Amino acid sequence: MRRGAFKSxxxxxxxxxxxxxxxxxxxxxxxxxxxxxxxxxxxxxxxGLSLRSVSYxxxxxxxxxxxxxxxxxxxxDRLGRRKIFLISGSIGSLLFFYLMIRAPLYWxxxxxxxxxxxxxxxxxxILMTLVLDYSNEANRGRSFGVxxxxxxxxxxxxxxxxxxxxxxxxxxxxYTAMALHALVIIISIILVKEPSIxxxxxxxxxxxxxxxxxxxxxxxxLFNFIDRLHIGFILFILPLYIQxxxxxxxxxxxxxxxxxxxxxxxxxxxxxxxSDRYGRFVFLLPGSLGYGLLLAFAGxxxxxxxxQLGAVFFVLGVFSGLTGPTNAALVGDLISREEHGxxxxxxxxxxxxxxxxxxxxxxxxxxxxxFAFSFVVAGAVELASLGVCVLLMKRLSVFPSSQHSRSDx
Numbered sequence: 531m532r533r534g535a536f537k538s539x540x541x542x543x544x545x546x547x548x549x550x551x552x553x554x555x556x557x558x559x560x561x562x563x564x565x566x567x568x569x570x571x572x573x574x575x576x577x578g579l580s581l582r583s584v585s586y587x588x589x590x591x592x593x594x595x596x597x598x599x600x601x602x603x604x605x606x607d608r609l610g611r612r613k614i615f616l617i618s619g620s621i622g623s624l625l626f627f628y629l630m631i632r633a634p635l636y637w638x639x640x641x642x643x644x645x646x647x648x649x650x651x652x653x654x655x656i657l658m659t660l661v662l663d664y665s666n667e668a669n670r671g672r673s674f675g676v677x678x679x680x681x682x683x684x685x686x687x688x689x690x691x692x693x694x695x696x697x698x699x700x701x702x703x704x705y706t707a708m709a710l711h712a713l714v715i716i717i718s719i720i721l722v723k724e725p726s727i728x729x730x731x732x733x734x735x736x737x738x739x740x741x742x743x744x745x746x747x748x749x750x751x752l753f754n755f756i757d758r759l760h761i762g763f764i765l766f767i768l769p770l771y772i773q774x775x776x777x778x779x780x781x782x783x784x785x786x787x788x789x790x791x792x793x794x795x796x797x798x799x800x801x802x803x804x805s806d807r808y809g810r811f812v813f814l815l816p817g818s819l820g821y822g823l824l825l826a827f828a829g830x831x832x833x834x835x836x837x838q839l840g841a842v843f844f845v846l847g848v849f850s851g852l853t854g855p856t857n858a859a860l861v862g863d864l865i866s867r868e869e870h871g872x873x874x875x876x877x878x879x880x881x882x883x884x885x886x887x888x889x890x891x892x893x894x895x896x897x898x899x900x901f902a903f904s905f906v907v908a909g910a911v912e913l914a915s916l917g918v919c920v921l922l923m924k925r926l927s928v929f930p931s932s933q934h935s936r937s938d939x
Contacts, residue, residue, distance in 0.1 A: 546664040547673040549721055550657045551680035553616075556714050557653045558681060560623070560707035562688025567696035567703060575700075576636040583636070590640050594647025595882040602652045603875020606659060612725065616656045616718045622649030624711040627704050651878070653714065659874045662862045663725035668806060670862050675802020675855040682795040682854075686788065746926045747873060749919050750860045751880040753814065756915045757853060758881035760825070762888025763908050764790070768843070771901050775833055782836065790843040797851025802859060810856040810863065811923075817852030818916045824849065826909025829902030 564571075572584050606615055626646035633639035658677070665673035695702045765787075772778050772786060805813055824846055832839035858877070865873045891911075895904040 543669060543673050543676050544664045546723065546725075547661050547676055549717070550660045550664070551677045553714055553717055553722075554654065554657045554677065555680040555684045556710045556717075557620075557623075557650065557657070558684035559688040559691070560627070560710040561650055562685050563692025563695070563703050563706060565689050565692065567692070567700060570696070570700045571704075572636070572639070576639075579636060586640060587643060589886075590644045591647040592882060592886045594644045595651045596879060596886075598648035598651040599655050599875045599878040599882060601648075602655050603659075603872040603878075606656065607872045612656050612660055612663065613718065613722055615652050616722060617715065619649045619652030619656070620711050620714040620718055622646070623653065624708050624715070627707045627711065631701050631704050655874055655878055658858070658878070660722075660725065661858075662874065665862065667863070671801075671805035671810070671855060671859040672799060672803035674858040675799035677798075678802070678855045678858065679795055679798035682791060682798060686791040686795065690788075744865055744873070746864045746922075747861065747876055749922050749926070750857050750864070751877055752915060752919055752922070753818065753853065753857045753860075754877055754881040755884040756818075756912055757850070757857070757884070759884035759888040759891070760821075760908060760912065762885040763892045763904075764843075764888075766889035767892040767896065767901065767904060770896075771829070771832065772839070775901055776836060776839070778836065786836075786840055786843060789840050790847045793844060793847035794850045794854065797848065798855050801852055802855035805856045805859060810860045813852040813856045814860070815916070815920075817849045817856075818912060818919075821846060821849035821853070822909045822912030822916060824909070825912060826906050828909075829900075829905035833902065 569584075572587055573579055602615055606612060623646055626642045626649060629642045630639055630646065633642055661673050661677045662670075692703045692706075695706060768786065768790075772782055776782075801813055824842060828839075828842045828846070831842050861873050861877050891908070892904055895907050
C-alpha cells in the first residue's frame with residue numbers, strides 16, 4: 531500500500547486534509563438528508579407505531595456511534611492502518627442504506643440502522659483521524675478549520691436538500707445517500723493514502739487505557755461533550771420554540787437554523803488558523819463563556835420576536851465557531867501519533883454521549899418548567915462544565931502557554 535503521499539508542509543493545509551473534508555461532506559450529507567422524511571419513511575410505512583417508537587430510529591443510530599467509535603479507534607491504532615476502515619465503512623454504509631429500503635419489519639429496519647451507524651461512524655472517525663495524521667503542530671488548527679467547515683456545511687445543506695428530494699419520493703433520499711457513498715468508495719480506493727508515519731500500538735489494553743496515560747484528554751473530551759449536547763438540545767428545542775412560542779412554520783425554523791449555522795461554518799478556517807498562532811485556549815475559553823451566558827438568556831430574548839431570536843442564534847453561532855476547530859486541534863496537541871485513532875475515539879465518544887443527552891434534557895426540563903427555563907438550564911450546564919475544565923487545566927498543568935509542548939506530533 532502506498533504511504534506518505536500527502537506531506538504536511540509547515541503552515542499550509544495538506545491536500546490530504548482537503549480531501550478528507552470533501553469526503554466528510556459526502557458522508558455526513560448522506561446521513562443528514564434522511565432527517566426530513568422519517569414520518570413518511572417510518573410512521574406511515576409500518577402500521578401501529580407510536581411516535582416514541584419512531585424516535586428509536588435515531589436512538590439506535592446514536593447508540594451505534596457510541597459503540598462503533600471506540601471499537602474503530604482501538605483497531606485503527608492497533609493495526610496502524612486507516613484506509614481499510616474507510617473503504618469497508620463506505621461499502622457497508624451503502625449496503626445498509628439499501629437494506630433499510632427493503633426492510634419488511636420495523637425491528638429489522640432498526641437492526642439495519644444500527645449497522646449503518648457503525649459503518650458511517652467508522653468513516654467519520656477515520657477521516658477525522660487522518661486530519662491529525664496529515665497535519666502537524668504548525669497547521670493543525672487551520673487543518674481542523676478546513677475539515678470543520680466541510681463538516682458543518684454537510685450538516686447545513688443535508689436537511690435542505692433532503693427535504694427537496696423527499697417530496698419527489700419517500701425512498702429517494704436513501705438512493706441519494708447510496709450514490710454519495712459510491713463516490714466515497716471511489717475516493718477512498720483511488721485518492722486516499724495511508725499516512726507516512728504510523729506505528730502499531732503493542733496491544734489493545736494500551737489503547738483502552740489512553741485516558742490514564744493522557745489524562746489531559748479529559749479537557750477536549752468534556753468540551754466536546756458539552757458542544758454536542760447543545761447541538762442535540764438546539765436541534766430538538768428550537769423548532770418547537772419557534773412553532774409554540776412564536777407561532778411560525780417550518781420555513782422559518784429552517785431559516786433560523788441556517789442563521790445559526792452560517793457564522794459557525796464561516797469561522798472554522800480563520801479561527802483554526804489563528805489558533806495555530808495564538809493558541810487554542812485564547813478562543814476556546816471565551817467562546818464557551820460567551821455561549822453559556824447568551825444561551826441562558828436565549829429563551830427570554832427570543833420570545834420578543836423573530837428578529838431578536840435570529841440575532842441571538844447568530845451570535846451563538848459565532849461563539850460555536852470559536853470553540854469547534856480549536857477544541858478538535860487541541861486533541862492533537864496532547865498526544866503522539868500512534869495514539870491518534872483512540873484519542874479521536876474518546877473525543878467522539880464523549881460527543882456522542884452529549885448529543886444523545888441533549889434532546890432528552892430539553893424535553894424533560896421543558897415538561898417540568900418552560901422553554902425559557904430550559905435555556906437557562908442549558909446555559910448553566912455550559913458554564914458549570916467550563917468551570918470543571920478550568921479546574922482540570924490547573925490540576926493537570928495544561929495551560930495556554932504549554933499546549934504545544936508535544937512537538938513530536
